[in-house]
Amino acid sequence: MTLYHYTTSEHYQQIMKDWKMYPSGGFIPQVDCTYGEGWYMTDLGPNTCRAYTVAYCWGNITRDLFQKVQYSLEFEVAAGCFSLGRNHVYLVPETQWDGNFFNRINVNYVGAQQITRCQSWECFDCTKVMEAMRMVLA
Secondary structure, three states: OEEEEEEOHHHHHHHHHHOEOOOEOOOOHHHHOOOOOEEEEEOOOOOOOHHHHHHHHHOOOOHHHHHHHOEEEEEEEOOOOOEEEEOOEEEEEOOOOOOEOOOOOOEEEEEEEEOOOOOOOOHHHOHHHHHHHHHHHO
């Protein structure tokens, strides 16, 4: 299954330097590791409206959360190596992968891309923000 991990520019640079991702865990359990420690990914690709991605992945929309959608990393994840936390949010637990891009047993790194702004960039002025929040809260 194709899954994406979104991150900030700063974390993207560190990931590319180390060729390794570190798992979410313990920071702020309600936000960073709601479904357990591991790597959080989504099936929402980089062409998805950023407001939808933020709303589904973090269950809220704030200006700070938009910073977490600056880069997407694409992975092919083997069946049975992830669990569905909620709509569009998947967890790859530490028992299935160590975060190393060269360990291609269950998770294969495909590529990354910078997320560009949509045509109606100021997302908080966009009607899609409220629409995304209604979908998440429904």
